[in-house]
Amino acid sequence: MHKRRNLTLAAGLLTAAVVGWACEQPATALPQLVSPLFWEGCPAGQKFTGGGRIDPYGEKVTFGFNVHANGACQPIKGQLEVVHHPTQTKYHSTSIREFESYASPEGGECGHWNGTVRAKHGNGDWHEHEFEVEACDNGEPGSSPGTGPDTFHFIVWDEYDSDRTPLTGGNIQAH
Amino acid sequence: MRYNHTKWPTRLAAVATILVMSIGAAAGATAQSVSGQSYGAYVQTPVASQSRTPMAVLPSDGQADGQIVEASGDALSVPGAFSSEFLSSMTTGATGAGKAGAQSIATVAEVSILNGLISASRVFGVASATRVGGTTISDANGSSFEGLSVGGVSVADDVAPNTRMSLPGVGYVVLNEQIQNASGITVNMIHVVLQGLFGSKVGEIIVESATSSVS
Numbered sequence: 001m002h003k004r005r006n007l008t009l010a011a012g013l014l015t016a017a018v019v020g021w022a023c024e025q026p027a028t029a030l031p032q033l034v035s036p037l038f039w040e041g042c043p044a045g046q047k048f049t050g051g052g053r054i055d056p057y058g059e060k061v062t063f064g065f066n067v068h069a070n071g072a073c074q075p076i077k078g079q080l081e082v083v084h085h086p087t088q089t090k091y092h093s094t095s096i097r098e099f100e101s102y103a104s105p106e107g108g109e110c111g112h113w114n115g116t117v118r119a120k121h122g123n124g125d126w127h128e129h130e131f132e133v134e135a136c137d138n139g140e141p142g143s144s145p146g147t148g149p150d151t152f153h154f155i156v157w158d159e160y161d162s163d164r165t166p167l168t169g170g171n172i173q174a175h
Numbered sequence: 176m177r178y179n180h181t182k183w184p185t186r187l188a189a190v191a192t193i194l195v196m197s198i199g200a201a202a203g204a205t206a207q208s209v210s211g212q213s214y215g216a217y218v219q220t221p222v223a224s225q226s227r228t229p230m231a232v233l234p235s236d237g238q239a240d241g242q243i244v245e246a247s248g249d250a251l252s253v254p255g256a257f258s259s260e261f262l263s264s265m266t267t268g269a270t271g272a273g274k275a276g277a278q279s280i281a282t283v284a285e286v287s288i289l290n291g292l293i294s295a296s297r298v299f300g301v302a303s304a305t306r307v308g309g310t311t312i313s314d315a316n317g318s319s320f321e322g323l324s325v326g327g328v329s330v331a332d333d334v335a336p337n338t339r340m341s342l343p344g345v346g347y348v349v350l351n352e353q354i355q356n357a358s359g360i361t362v363n364m365i366h367v368v369l370q371g372l373f374g375s376k377v378g379e380i381i382v383e384s385a386t387s388s389v390s
């Protein structure tokens with residue numbers, strides 16, 4: 001089963017504003033991610049690439065991405081591919097709307113972006129959703145046979161939340 | 176006082192040498208390119224064949240911005256040799272100042288090889304290569320099996336790299352085959368080698384291949 005959780009972002013007044021807003025809205029509403037007041041900017045880098053595997057809740061998910069922002073921290077290029085293997089669901093990004101980067105809790109660098117994906121469950125039809133990703137580069141090589149230092153968090157609004165999960169394989173790099 | 180003119184050329188040569196060495200070291204520390212490739216299956220037997228598919232290959236241009244390529248298929252069947260469902264291949268990589276990397280992933284579900292002689296409910300192949308400064312690191316972390324069976328006998332999901340098993344009357348299979356060199360790694364999760372009389376190779380089947388390298 002897919003779980004629905006809130007993604008906690010920046011602390012302080014911004015966090016309180018987000019929580020306050022979420023409490024007033026229906027559970028299925030999309031968040032209002034408005035630049036620049038909501039977003040952190042790009043102090044931790046403008047380009048992130050990576051790919052690999054995570055095992056949230058014991059399920060296997062593979063992913064690959066690249067995202068590139070300009071000097072004003074606006075996304076200019078990016079692509080995301082995610083496969084949720086237990087349900088044979090494929091996610092393919094069709095747009096990237098906002099981007100930010102910041103220091104990770106582990107002392108590395110995180111990229112955080114949102115946009116639109118099209119999703120296909122098994123042999124079903126493609127349909128669109130809003131998505132959000134946080135990818136953190138916490139060191140090299142990025143993963144270990146158990147769990148890695150890098151983390152990946154993939155949310156498809158109204159459908160799926162992987163939670164922030166350490167990499168089982170692969171690597172994420174902040175450039 | 177007599178002026179010694181021989182010191183200046185020597186000092187100039189020393190400075191020039193240091194500059195050349197520094198530039199050379201910097202160039203060596205920055206990777207010039209990354210490469211990546213992944214595919215679900217390849218079949219070459221005396222009676223059937225299938226080219227590498229679905230295949231994802233990282234392009235050589237645009238690597239400074241980052242590249243990703245994805246290929247997938249709902250099902251694949253090569254009668255008498257191989258069948259599977261839900262094949263997915265992807266490869267991604269980028270170069271940058273002081274850091275570069277490539278990651279390739281291949282996955283497949285409900286695999287059956289040689290009419291069930293080898294089967295698995297799911298196979299994951301992951302190859303990662305990273306270069307930071309002048310050091311290249313590559314690994315196959317994340318590569319694993321689910322529900323693997325060889326000759327009717329269950330095999331643990333976390334098969335040790337390069338585990339070879341005999342297939343009487345057929346040849347042999349190498350599970351979690353890992354080929355590593357100075358610039359990267361290739362992972363072939365199931366590599367069946369068909370042998371004819373006197374042990375000569377007459378064909379092969381490769382399932383879940385992922386390659387990543389940095390140079």
